[in-house]
Amino acid sequence: MTPSWSGWKQYPQGGRGNIEAPIGPGIYEVRRAVDGGMFAFDVVENLAMALAALQTRPKRLGWFGRRGGADLPELEYRFYPTRSWEHARLAADHMLSRRESWFNRAA
Numbered sequence: 001m002t003p004s005w006s007g008w009k010q011y012p013q014g015g016r017g018n019i020e021a022p023i024g025p026g027i028y029e030v031r032r033a034v035d036g037g038m039f040a041f042d043v044v045e046n047l048a049m050a051l052a053a054l055q056t057r058p059k060r061l062g063w064f065g066r067r068g069g070a071d072l073p074e075l076e077y078r079f080y081p082t083r084s085w086e087h088a089r090l091a092a093d094h095m096l097s098r099r100e101s102w103f104n105r106a107a
Helices: 047-052 083-107
Strands: 026-032 037-044 074-079
Touching: 026 047, 026 083, 037 047, 037 083, 047 074
Parallel strands: none
Antiparallel strands: 026 037, 026 074
């Protein structure tokens, strides 16, 4: 069976909930649910650990260390499992070059 992207799944809000992803190498993509804008894309050794450790909160604290009332974005994620990290890197390079060539043609 050839690997393919999983379906889009809701990313747990505020660190509560479960991430459904394999424990193994692959590619993940996280997007904003509202507009479909890319939030994160990476090649990793362990999909489940990488998705669970994803930083979704704002990194800045605001003026004088106060926490701002920044809303957490509604996120969705999907993954592309592979046999090894090398296969994942090659697949990601191929995907990014296809995306770049599509944007060049569309411009």
